[in-house]
Amino acid sequence: MRTVILYIAITAAVRLTGKRQIGDLSPSELVITLMLSELAVLPMENMQRPLLSGLLPIMLLVALEFTVSAISLKSLRFRRLLNGRPIVLIENGVLSQRNMRRLKLSLDELSEELRLQGASDISDVSAAVMETGGEISVVLKEDFRPFSYDLFSKEKRYDFAAVLISDGRLREEGLIKAAVTEKEVYAALEKEGLSSPADVFYMSAVGDGRFYIIKKEKKR
Numbered sequence: 001m002r003t004v005i006l007y008i009a010i011t012a013a014v015r016l017t018g019k020r021q022i023g024d025l026s027p028s029e030l031v032i033t034l035m036l037s038e039l040a041v042l043p044m045e046n047m048q049r050p051l052l053s054g055l056l057p058i059m060l061l062v063a064l065e066f067t068v069s070a071i072s073l074k075s076l077r078f079r080r081l082l083n084g085r086p087i088v089l090i091e092n093g094v095l096s097q098r099n100m101r102r103l104k105l106s107l108d109e110l111s112e113e114l115r116l117q118g119a120s121d122i123s124d125v126s127a128a129v130m131e132t133g134g135e136i137s138v139v140l141k142e143d144f145r146p147f148s149y150d151l152f153s154k155e156k157r158y159d160f161a162a163v164l165i166s167d168g169r170l171r172e173e174g175l176i177k178a179a180v181t182e183k184e185v186y187a188a189l190e191k192e193g194l195s196s197p198a199d200v201f202y203m204s205a206v207g208d209g210r211f212y213i214i215k216k217e218k219k220r
Contacts, residue, residue, distance in 0.1 A: 002043055002051055009055055010040050013062045032065050076169060083132040090128040093141065103130060114138060165203035168216065178205035188213070 013036055036058060043054035072079040087099050089110065100110070111122065117138035119125050127139040162178035163171050164185055175182065185203070186196075188211045194200060202214040 002047070005051065005055075009058055010036055013058055029065070032061055035061055073167075076166070086132060086137075087130045088127070089130055089136065090122070090125050093123075093126055095122060099130075105130075110136075162205040163202070164205060164211070165197045165200045167201060168198045170197050174205070180205055185211075 039054050039057050039061070043049050043051055068082070072082060087103060089096055089099055089103075089105070100107075110128075113136045114122065114125060114128065117136070117140075119138060119140055124140055125138055126141045129137045131137055162180075163174040164178065164180060165171065165174075170182065170185070174180075175185070188203075189196070189200065192213055192215070194213075194215065197203075199216055200213060201216045202212075204212045206212050
């Protein structure tokens with residue numbers, strides 16, 4: 001019965017904290033997952049220990065994970081401190097050896113990941129980024145992409161989205177990447193009837209002076 005109760009408790013805890021596949025877990029989520037499994041073992045092995053000695057810490061960890069998730073959602077600095085930043089491996093077709101050494105990533109490992117993304121060689125890749133979850137995102141050069149874009153389009157394109165506003169906050173790195181000024185951002189917002197970045201959930205530079213904007217939903 002203790003095992004069944006702890007099984008139900010752990011399953012509920014994992015479900016409530018929104019756990020994904022192990023490879024997609026953030027550092028804090030991985031720690032929570034490991035600790036939950038350890039906490040469940042102790043009351044199952046030792047019948048003399050009260051069942052609450054396992055259930056209470058499990059509930060505390062779930063509450064802690066909710067708190068950390070809420071802070072991460074509101075604070076970009078805290079989110080970066082907790083999860084780190086994406087690291088560029090290839091930009092504009094140029095391989096960053098410095099970042100490869102920083103990640104202790106060998107050429108064989110990188111080549112394997114690129115092949116899984118449909119690139120037969122590093123020379124086929126326009127951009128590659130190691131995401132905070134450990135997976136590598138890849139953008140192929142135009143000659144190697146599937147035939148799904150307009151050959152005659154003159155639009156300015158970016159290897160990865162130049163995010164200008166994220167959850168109400170201006171992103172300086174996005175402004176620099178897209179070569180867009182804050183004045184241009186505010187002008188674009190004004191056209192959409194928005195007064196400030198605080199009204200915007202997401203904004204990116206699409207290209208050719210155009211922007212993609214998602215307004216913040218009103219809280220109910």
